[in-house]
Amino acid sequence: MAEREPVIGIDLGTTNSVVAFMQDGTPTVIRNRASTNLTPSVVALSKTGKMLVGQIAKRQAITNATDTVYAAKRLIGRKFSAPQTQDGVKSLSYQVSAGQHDDIRIQLGDKHYSVPEISAMVLRELKLDAEAFFGKPVRKAVITVPAYFNDGQRQATKDAGRIAGLEVLRIINEPTAAALAYGFGKSVNGKIAVFDLGGGTFDVSVLDVSSGVFDVIATGGDTYLGGEDFDNRLIEWLVFDFAKENGIDLRKDRMALQRLKDSSEKAKIELSSAKEAQINLPFISSPPGGGAALHLQKTLTREKFEELCGDLIARTITICEQVLNDAKVKSTDLKEMILVGGMTRVPKVVEAVKQFFRRDPCKGVHPDEVVALGAAVQADALTSADSEVVLLDVTPQSLGVAVAGGYVRRLIPRNTTVPTSVTEIFNTSKDEQTTVKIMVLQGEAEVAHQNELLGEFILTGLRSARRGEVEIDVTFEINSEGIVSVSARDRETGLQQSIQVTASGGLTEEELKRIMEEQADLLLEARTGEELQSRKLELKGLMKEVEDLMPELDKATQGSEFGQEAISKAKAALENARRAFESPVLSKVTESMDVLTRTVSLFKGVLERIK
Amino acid sequence: MPEAEKVDIPEERQREILAIEAKLGANHFEVLGVPAGASKEDVRDAFHALSRRFHPDRFHGKELGSFRARIDTIFKRLVEANNVLTDPDKRQAYLDANPFVRAAIRAATGSTPAHQPEAPRSAEDDARDAERRARLSRHPYLARSSKVFEQLHKARAHIAKGEFSHAFTMLNLAAQIDPQNAEVKALLPEVRKKAELLRSETDYKRALTALEQGNDDLALQALRAAVNASASNAQAALKAAQLLEQRGGDVKEISSFAQKAVDAAPTNVEARVLLGRMLEQGGMKALAKKHFEEAARLGPDHPEVKKHVKKRWPF
Ligand SMILES: Nc1ncnc2c1ncn2[C@@H]1O[C@H](COP(=O)(O)OP(=O)(O)OP(=O)(O)O)[C@@H](O)[C@H]1O
Numbered sequence: 001m002a003e004r005e006p007v008i009g010i011d012l013g014t015t016n017s018v019v020a021f022m023q024d025g026t027p028t029v030i031r032n033r034a035s036t037n038l039t040p041s042v043v044a045l046s047k048t049g050k051m052l053v054g055q056i057a058k059r060q061a062i063t064n065a066t067d068t069v070y071a072a073k074r075l076i077g078r079k080f081s082a083p084q085t086q087d088g089v090k091s092l093s094y095q096v097s098a099g100q101h102d103d104i105r106i107q108l109g110d111k112h113y114s115v116p117e118i119s120a121m122v123l124r125e126l127k128l129d130a131e132a133f134f135g136k137p138v139r140k141a142v143i144t145v146p147a148y149f150n151d152g153q154r155q156a157t158k159d160a161g162r163i164a165g166l167e168v169l170r171i172i173n174e175p176t177a178a179a180l181a182y183g184f185g186k187s188v189n190g191k192i193a194v195f196d197l198g199g200g201t202f203d204v205s206v207l208d209v210s211s212g213v214f215d216v217i218a219t220g221g222d223t224y225l226g227g228e229d230f231d232n233r234l235i236e237w238l239v240f241d242f243a244k245e246n247g248i249d250l251r252k253d254r255m256a257l258q259r260l261k262d263s264s265e266k267a268k269i270e271l272s273s274a275k276e277a278q279i280n281l282p283f284i285s286s287p288p289g290g291g292a293a294l295h296l297q298k299t300l301t302r303e304k305f306e307e308l309c310g311d312l313i314a315r316t317i318t319i320c321e322q323v324l325n326d327a328k329v330k331s332t333d334l335k336e337m338i339l340v341g342g343m344t345r346v347p348k349v350v351e352a353v354k355q356f357f358r359r360d361p362c363k364g365v366h367p368d369e370v371v372a373l374g375a376a377v378q379a380d381a382l383t384s385a386d387s388e389v390v391l392l393d394v395t396p397q398s399l400g401v402a403v404a405g406g407y408v409r410r411l412i413p414r415n416t417t418v419p420t421s422v423t424e425i426f427n428t429s430k431d432e433q434t435t436v437k438i439m440v441l442q443g444e445a446e447v448a449h450q451n452e453l454l455g456e457f458i459l460t461g462l463r464s465a466r467r468g469e470v471e472i473d474v475t476f477e478i479n480s481e482g483i484v485s486v487s488a489r490d491r492e493t494g495l496q497q498s499i500q501v502t503a504s505g506g507l508t509e510e511e512l513k514r515i516m517e518e519q520a521d522l523l524l525e526a527r528t529g530e531e532l533q534s535r536k537l538e539l540k541g542l543m544k545e546v547e548d549l550m551p552e553l554d555k556a557t558q559g560s561e562f563g564q565e566a567i568s569k570a571k572a573a574l575e576n577a578r579r580a581f582e583s584p585v586l587s588k589v590t591e592s593m594d595v596l597t598r599t600v601s602l603f604k605g606v607l608e609r610i611k
Numbered sequence: 612m613p614e615a616e617k618v619d620i621p622e623e624r625q626r627e628i629l630a631i632e633a634k635l636g637a638n639h640f641e642v643l644g645v646p647a648g649a650s651k652e653d654v655r656d657a658f659h660a661l662s663r664r665f666h667p668d669r670f671h672g673k674e675l676g677s678f679r680a681r682i683d684t685i686f687k688r689l690v691e692a693n694n695v696l697t698d699p700d701k702r703q704a705y706l707d708a709n710p711f712v713r714a715a716i717r718a719a720t721g722s723t724p725a726h727q728p729e730a731p732r733s734a735e736d737d738a739r740d741a742e743r744r745a746r747l748s749r750h751p752y753l754a755r756s757s758k759v760f761e762q763l764h765k766a767r768a769h770i771a772k773g774e775f776s777h778a779f780t781m782l783n784l785a786a787q788i789d790p791q792n793a794e795v796k797a798l799l800p801e802v803r804k805k806a807e808l809l810r811s812e813t814d815y816k817r818a819l820t821a822l823e824q825g826n827d828d829l830a831l832q833a834l835r836a837a838v839n840a841s842a843s844n845a846q847a848a849l850k851a852a853q854l855l856e857q858r859g860g861d862v863k864e865i866s867s868f869a870q871k872a873v874d875a876a877p878t879n880v881e882a883r884v885l886l887g888r889m890l891e892q893g894g895m896k897a898l899a900k901k902h903f904e905e906a907a908r909l910g911p912d913h914p915e916v917k918k919h920v921k922k923r924w925p926f
């Protein structure tokens with residue numbers, strides 16, 4: 001038997017990335033060529049024109065601020081004009097600009113890179129580390145993403161893998177991966193929660209685990225909440241006080257900004273074990289009018305830190321509440337609570353989590369490595385015949401279509417186990433509407449424009465008819481690869497249109513709102529008047545039944561007076577039914593149905609007796 | 612095994628998959644293989660055990676052929692059954708809408724006699740039933756489930772008469788009222804398929820008449836409609852491909868029809884040969900070869916197959 005091809009699991013983190021594999025049935029981290037487990041997710045173009053990745057890139061960040069890219073994951077799959085991007089670029093020391101499609105471009109030297117290209121450089125580095133370890137090429141990988149990443153962010157991450165020359169076997173969720181690594185090889189049985197606060201993102205998931213089956217029940221998070229945000233709070237605090245004293249905004253100076261960032265993170269980390277941290281930045285700036293250089297020197301207490309960041313921690317707890325709710329689980333039902341991510345070393349975070357879940361978090365899980373180890377477990381499970389592990393993951397955010405009035409009709413609710421598919425019938429929303437636009441949305445907001453637009457397509461050539469008469473089947477499908485595809489089909493002609501959703505990154509709320517307004521005429525109508533609609537169809541069925549029975553009855557009663565009377569009554573009832581059919585009033589329709597039901601049973605009774 | 616297909620799954624597993632597929636129309640408890648009324652925990656355990664065997668990931672990277680769709684369907688159905696039975700609200704609603712399942716629970720837990728032999732039904736029984744249904748349908752609490760029942764009843768009557776498009780309408784109505792109803796869900800796809808096939812067959816007949824009258828254009832139009840209406844109408848797809856070929860039509864379109872014919876009837880030698888020929892013309896030699904070989908295996912005596920096989924692979 002040929003030796004099995006190596007497959008790896010990669011945790012592509014905001015701050016650090018890790019690669020792991022399955023070694024004789026035990027998930028194991030592969031050290032990088034610098035002999036450390038964590039590779040900083042930093043890419044830089046050195047002054048000599050060399051592309052640097054990892055620790056070496058991180059080390060020269062301060063002296064090469066504008067050409068050092070970090071936290072690219074905060075940008076992946078987003079639009080340039082998205083609020084998070086706009087908010088984020090303020091505190092970035094490298095240059096970011098808008099590409100042709102409102103995508104984000106990152107400048108290194110005189111070249112502009114897409115975000116997946118930058119992430120690919122980190123992935124390629126990890127791939128090379130793995131190849132150095134195995135001594136042979138590595139092609140296949142499972143890559144993790146935050147559970148709360150939307151479809152666009154997942155697609156962009158997959159693209160990054162492809163650019164790096166990897167066949168991405170699967171994109172899996174970070175908290176799920178953590179649970180896999182935790183539960184692998186143990187006889188865990190019961191519900192567990194994973195709380196993952198990393199450098200850029202926050203996730204929480206609840207899983208039901210039983211002998212090898214990892215069944216995700218609910219998941220939630222925020223893809224823009226992590227260590228970076230804590231660091232930024234500290235930077236703001238430093239900058240604000242400095243501006244008050246010296247009238248200088250340090251953020252305008254990219255090198256100063258990079259130093260601020262560096263020392264803020266250091267102080268934050270120090271405060272995990274110490275009560276106080278010194279921030280010491282000599283020669284941080286020189287006054288515009290000349291004069292002696294300015295220094296920044298401050299003491300940050302743990303108390304102050306907790307005050308500056310208290311609301312960020314509170315946000316994680318709010319999300320935990322919602323997820324437990326979704327999972328229909330009480331904290332006391334949980335068997336175990338796992339902390340993942342470097343930020344869970346912050347004492348205040350641990351305290352808040354303990355208080356909320358009312359239990360001590362599980363020991364013996366390495367918060368930095370556990371995600372990559374889980375990715376390795378899944379990579380192995382997918383490629384080996386005898387694996388005992390099965391992952392039942394869910395879709396983190398709801399999927400639906402935009403409907404007339406600017407709302408969303410949800411077809412797949414969040415926390416639905418994948419693969420899944422749903423078909424629902426929609427109607428045209430205007431008279432003579434021969435074209436419908438299917439706008440695929442992801443998110444929880446009721447109003448369409450507050451969701452993420454994943455993609456759109458048009459179904460044309462519909463029969464010209466009155467509003468609501470043309471029926472369209474809309475099918476949403478999430479396959480086992482987690483890829484969303486949507487199709488629409490004219491039920492009458494069988495005409496079909498479909499897309500695989502590939503659009504990356506969202507439009508701003510404003511843009512989407514404008515689009516919705518412009519295209520109001522092309523939207524679908526959900527069957528909100530469902531009751532009315534379905535009753536009308538029933539009424540139609542009854543009308544047909546009566547019409548069909550009439551000649552039969554006529555023949556059977558052979559022109560008798562009784563027969564004639566029954567028939568003329570039925571005719572009147574039919575006339576009435578036709579009017580009811582056109583009316584939007586439900587009671588008219590049901591009344592008419594009652595009359596016709598009686599007519600039908602009368603007719604049938606008569607026919608039965610005569611036959 | 613319905614057809615010999617090249618699939619990278621051990622035959623025993625294939626049989627297992629076909630067996631569970633065959634019972635997907637049953638109620639949620641039966642689908643999961645637990646006794647009617649089983650507890651939430653038992654349901655979950657059964658779901659996990661079945662997931663371990665039938666989750667699509669268990670077949671990752673394998674050549675699955677028609678089994679891919681089967682496995683996806685099976686897993687989705689398992690998820691549905693688990694979702695309904697482990698959520699108290701959904702379970703309640705499901706039982707409300709499906710009195711026969713509730714009866715099964717009663718039977719299983721022994722509180723009522725298991726099953727009574729049915730007396731032959733009389734017309735009176737039917738009338739009484741109809742009356743009872745009508746009365747129930749006006750009762751606000753029962754309106755929903757009895758409506759579904761009624762639609763189902765009508766649908767079954769239509770099915771019995773072979774009126775699948777009517778039956779489809781009725782089932783759709785029922786599905787709108789109670790999307791979780793297992794019976795409706797089980798019947799819908801099958802009936803849809805039959806309705807489509809029926810429509811397709813009508814178009815096909817129209818095409819044959821047109822051909823007799825020498826009106827090729829009309830025939831082609833009807834054939835296109837027939838193929839559009841149902842992917843299972845192999846005859847129509849093959850005829851369309853043949854007609855187009857006669858008329859020197861576009862190779863791509865001919866292949867596409869031929870491919871559909873092969874998909875719908877994998878053992879049809881004519882369709883295989885035609886598809887092979889078209890692929891060959893289109894420059895896809897390797898694929899073409901595959902189909903010729905398959906054709907040779909299926910019908911070694913087919914004159915054209917003989918010709919081709921001899922011409923290309925003189926062994
Ligand atoms: N001892 C510590 N105390 C406080 N914060 C820490 C400590 N160690 C690491 N961190 C912070 O944790 C974050 C990095 O965590 P981690 O490596 O888990 O993130 P990541 O996986 O790269 O990001 P993400 O999962 O969000 O994509 C950084 O913000 C870092 O400053």
Ligand SMILES: [Mg+2]
Pocket residue numbers: 011013014174198199341371
């Ligand atoms: Mg992480």
